[in-house]
Amino acid sequence: MPSLLKRISFRVAGTNNERTFTLSSVSDDGHFISLRPLIKPAGEKEVEFPFEWAFAGTNKDVDVTKVDETNVRQVFRMAFDSNVYLKVPNASSDPVDTNWKTWDSGVLQESGTIFPFGDDRAVEFEEIWQPIDIESGKLILTDSAAANGRSIVLKVTNSNKYGIIIVTGKWIQGLLGDLDDSSIKGLNFIRFVQNSDGSHQKLINYGSNVDQFPTKFDSLEKGETIDVNGVSWEVLEYHV
Amino acid sequence: MPSLLKRISFRVAGTNNERTFTLSSVSDDGHFISLRPLIKPAGEKEVEFPFEWAFAGTNKDVDVTKVDETNVRQVFRMAFDSNVYLKVPNASSDPVDTNWKTWDSGVLQESGTIFPFGDDRAVEFEEIWQPIDIESGKLILTDSAAANGRSIVLKVTNSNKYGIIIVTGKWIQGLLGDLDDSSIKGLNFIRFVQNSDGSHQKLINYGSNVDQFPTKFDSLEKGETIDVNGVSWEVLEYHV
Numbered sequence: 191m192p193s194l195l196k197r198i199s200f201r202v203a204g205t206n207n208e209r210t211f212t213l214s215s216v217s218d219d220g221h222f223i224s225l226r227p228l229i230k231p232a233g234e235k236e237v238e239f240p241f242e243w244a245f246a247g248t249n250k251d252v253d254v255t256k257v258d259e260t261n262v263r264q265v266f267r268m269a270f271d272s273n274v275y276l277k278v279p280n281a282s283s284d285p286v287d288t289n290w291k292t293w294d295s296g297v298l299q300e301s302g303t304i305f306p307f308g309d310d311r312a313v314e315f316e317e318i319w320q321p322i323d324i325e326s327g328k329l330i331l332t333d334s335a336a337a338n339g340r341s342i343v344l345k346v347t348n349s350n351k352y353g354i355i356i357v358t359g360k361w362i363q364g365l366l367g368d369l370d371d372s373s374i375k376g377l378n379f380i381r382f383v384q385n386s387d388g389s390h391q392k393l394i395n396y397g398s399n400v401d402q403f404p405t406k407f408d409s410l411e412k413g414e415t416i417d418v419n420g421v422s423w424e425v426l427e428y429h430v
Numbered sequence: 431m432p433s434l435l436k437r438i439s440f441r442v443a444g445t446n447n448e449r450t451f452t453l454s455s456v457s458d459d460g461h462f463i464s465l466r467p468l469i470k471p472a473g474e475k476e477v478e479f480p481f482e483w484a485f486a487g488t489n490k491d492v493d494v495t496k497v498d499e500t501n502v503r504q505v506f507r508m509a510f511d512s513n514v515y516l517k518v519p520n521a522s523s524d525p526v527d528t529n530w531k532t533w534d535s536g537v538l539q540e541s542g543t544i545f546p547f548g549d550d551r552a553v554e555f556e557e558i559w560q561p562i563d564i565e566s567g568k569l570i571l572t573d574s575a576a577a578n579g580r581s582i583v584l585k586v587t588n589s590n591k592y593g594i595i596i597v598t599g600k601w602i603q604g605l606l607g608d609l610d611d612s613s614i615k616g617l618n619f620i621r622f623v624q625n626s627d628g629s630h631q632k633l634i635n636y637g638s639n640v641d642q643f644p645t646k647f648d649s650l651e652k653g654e655t656i657d658v659n660g661v662s663w664e665v666l667e668y669h670v
Contacts, residue, residue: 196571198438198537199558206556208535229534294469295448297438316446318439318558320571331436331560331569 192218192341192358192429195298195319196329197226202315210242213381214319215356215363218341219427220249223356223363225379227394239374241396244272246354246365248345248426262290270352270367277372280306296321296333324359327383327391342407343427347415353423357407360384364403366421378402432458432581432598432669435538435559436569437466442555450482453621454559455596455603458581459667460489463596463603465619467634479614481636484512486594486605488585488666502530510592510607517612520546536561536573564599567623567631582647583667587655593663597647600624604643606661618642 197212214224223246231240247269255263266286268274273281288302298319303312323330324339339359346353346366355364360383368376378397382390382405390405402421410416412428437452454464463486471480487509495503506526508514513521528542538559543552563570564579579599586593586606595604600623608616618637622630622645630645642661650656652668 198535198560199533199539206539206558208533208537211535293439293448295438295451297448299439299446318446320438320560326568328566328568329571331571 191335191337192216192324192339193335193337194322194324194358194361195335196322198297198318198320200315200317203313212242213322213361213363215358215361216335217343217356217358217427218429219343220252220254221343221354221356221427222247222252223354223365225363225365225381225394227379227381227396239276239377241272241379244365244377244379246270246356248343248354257289260292262292264288264290270354270365272367272377275367275372275377276374282306292335296335298335322361324361327360327385340407341427341429342410342425344404344410344416344423345426347422347424351421353402353421355380355403355423362390362407366397366399366402368399431575431577432456432564432579433575433577434562434564434598434601435575436562438537438558438560440555440557443553452482453562453601453603455598455601456575457583457596457598457667458669459583460492460494461583461594461596461667462487462492463594463605465603465605465621465634467619467621467636479516479617481512481619484605484617484619486510486596488583488594497529500532502532504528504530510594510605512607512617515607515612515617516614522546532575536575538575562601564601567600567625580647581667581669582650582665584644584650584656584663585666587662587664591661593642593661595620595643595663602630602647606637606639606642608639 193216195214199206199208210226212226216222225244226242228240231237245268251267251269253265274283288300291299300317321332321335323332324337342357344355350369353366362382364380366378378399379394380403381394402419404418410425412425415422415424433456435454439446439448450466452466456462465484466482468480471477485508491507491509493505514523528540531539540557543554561572561575563572564577582597584595590609593606602622604620606618618639619634620643621634642659644658650665652665655662655664
């Protein structure tokens with residue numbers, strides 16, 4: 191069942207805050223994308239690249255294990271990670287081992303430990319996630335991450351690019367990176383929400399190649415490949 | 431400006447969780463009520479009284495001081511506190527000194543220290559609050575606690591009762607306690623949300639005297655007193 195999670199808070203090294211408008215999309219088959227734009231970029235560097243982080247992967251990039259009725263272990267290997275792509279200092283491509291606890295309210299508490307400064311310096315983090323109703327274009331809270339609604343995933347097949355787009359209900363998030371580059375010029379992100387007339391409200395439309403994202407998701411078939419301005423997208427998942 | 435805040439998480443003594451569906455209403459003039467029903471009461475005691483806590487007060491019961499652009503200090507003296515009323519062990523009627531920090535996302539981080547076990551045993555707590563759009567009957571996230579919309583407050587004048595009801599937009603929360611009692615039999619709580627046809631969806635309707643809450647808020651006047659099944663309610667605030 192597809193889900194859309196809004197991050198409410200991010201605690202790291204003892205400090206709790208939320209500087210981003212982060213949404214994570216997870217498809218029915220377990221493919222994922224998380225876009226984390228800064229709400230109020232501060233300073234030249236953040237204005238130039240107003241994202242805390244962005245990453246994505248397919249269900250082959252995450253190991254999900256049920257621990258008990260309320261806890262799930264998820265070990266992520268990011269297939270695409272903006273920090274690694276941009277060679278941010280201390281960016282790590284190690285797997286991220288996380289525990290997801292579902293509270294009575296339906297809110298999800300993700301906790302884990304990362305080692306950006308080496309194996310002997312663990313940094314604990316906690317992220318709190320509020321499930322959002324994917325069938326509304328407004329940010330309506332729900333008490334369950336699982337929902338019905340369309341779940342569509344396309345992935346780029348060109349060898350010099352990494353790209354994925356995930357549609358969950360009315361919400362669309364996509365990431366496209368040029369693998370011949372490693373600067374912000376090679377990055378593209380979109381976050382669209384479908385209006386009632388079928389048009390898209392563009393909440394994020396970042397990068398010089400945003401016209402290479404697919405924007406029509408009717409009558410596709412799993413396995414087919416479509417061309418969008420020179421980029422080939424394969425339909426990995428198509429549940430409508 | 432009236433506001434409605436949904437608690438997302440409650441961290442106390444190092445443990446973060448959310449077992450309740452807590453909404454706090456704050457009126458335009460600063461009167462307040464917080465109802466904290468348990469979502470999944472566990473065990474006989476919780477089933478008998480399925481609330482973590484409930485409290486309310488007027489703007490005379492809270493001192494609000496602006497600290498800086500993003501921080502506000504609020505010192506609460508609860509005019510009515512279910513824990514004190516029920517003589518819960520370690521319940522304290524001391525003022526609660528809190529700091530409210532507004533994050534870039536609009537989410538509010540409340541933090542403070544309480545002393546339920548005496549002055550030498552401080553217990554730190556943190557509550558994270560998501561502002562909700564008061565003009566919708568659905569739980570729609572907003573990025574600002576301040577909102578337009580009606581703000582109406584009535585307070586009981588009978589000397590043997592404490593009662594307050596706060597209307598913020600479509601959301602109504604009320605508390606009524608019999609001061610001649612100190613058991614759960616003396617407590618009444620309501621949380622209604624107005625449907626588009628003007629009727630009320632009763633999300634909480636707890637206690638044997640819920641028929642003593644006012645349910646019509648049209649054409650009242652500040653200062654007037656209305657009778658509801660033998661209880662006198664004075665209109666403290668009336669902004670429509």
